[in-house]
Amino acid sequence: MKIIAVIPARYEASRFPGKLMQMLGDCTVIATTYDNVVQTRLFDEVFVATDSDIIFEEITKTGGKAVKTGPHETGSDRIAEAVQHIDCDIVVNVQGDEPFLKTEPLRQLISVFQDDESGRISLASLKIKIQEEEEVLNPNVVKVITDHEGFALYFSRSAIPYPREIGVATTYFRHIGVYAFRKNALLDFAKLPMRPLEISEKIECLRYLEYGMKIRMIETDFVGVGIDVPADLEKARELLDRTAQS
Incomplete structure (x- = not known):
């Protein structure tokens, strides 16, 4: 089983344009993410998929691997174009704005497919328990609810489930x-048109659910910083400083 990682990266992010080229210590955010994924040693190859000449040059100038793509609405669509002619079985999509992702959560994702002898799972993803109420109410934080087997029921920027019953811990x-x-599931995904829920929430994995596909969610206790807005970049810099001092 050949397993690769692809990091979708666009320069003009709507909430924080140019965020992947911001400095995080001595490296840019995208270079930090790329190097951290390579250093996990979990993948046969690691690529950045981008339509930006700036990001492409940032990765390739030091010997990294990057693939130029056309413009896309979602990272998964971008990756689908990038991997069309790459020989692989499993594609792991690592977000370019999640620079501190650790080895163990990625290993957990890969194990889903290694243990799936029947081949019924086509997509897996990660979730983490929210500890702060402000994150529950923050629309930049995507929430997920699952069934008893761990398959996703819905993703939303709203608080789900809604805590109508005050006496029950949520x-x-x-x-x-x-x-x-x-x-193959990724390539099939890219052929499907967006449907109303994905368009409304701007959450790409809703496309899978709207077409009746299953997403296996894996709980992790990893805590990092996803960089969506400038304040997140400052949190990432603080985390980097704390790590360097420890």
């Missing part, structure tokens, strides 16, 4: 936007 989970696909 647990909320944040979706970490890291996906692992079977290559």
Whole structure:
């Protein structure tokens, strides 16, 4: 089973343009993410998929691997174009704005497919328990709810489930936007037009659910920083400083 990682990277992010080229210590955000994924040693190859000449040059100037793509609405669509002619079985989508993703969550995702002898799972992703109420209410934090087997029921920027019954403790989970696909499922995904829920929420994995596909969610206790807005970049820099001092 050949397993690769692809990091979708666009320069003009809507909420924070140019964020992947911001400095994080001595490296840019995208270079930090790329190097950290390579250093896990979990993948046969690691690529950045981008339509930006700036990001392409940032990765390739030091010997990294990058693939130029056309413009795309979602990272998964971008990756689908990038891997069309790459020989692989499993594609792990690592977000370029999640620079501190660790080895173990990625290993957990890969193990889903290694243990799936029947081949019924085409997509897996990560979730983490939300500890802060402000994250539950933050629309930049995507929440996920699952069934009793761990398959996703819905993703939303709203608080789900809604805590109508005050006497019942409610647990909320944040979706970490890291996906692992079977290559054929990824290519099939890219052929499907967006439907209303994905368009409304701007959450690409809703396309899978709207077409009746299953997403296996894996709970992790990894805590990092996803960089969506400038304040997140400052949190990432603080985390980097704390790590360097420890």
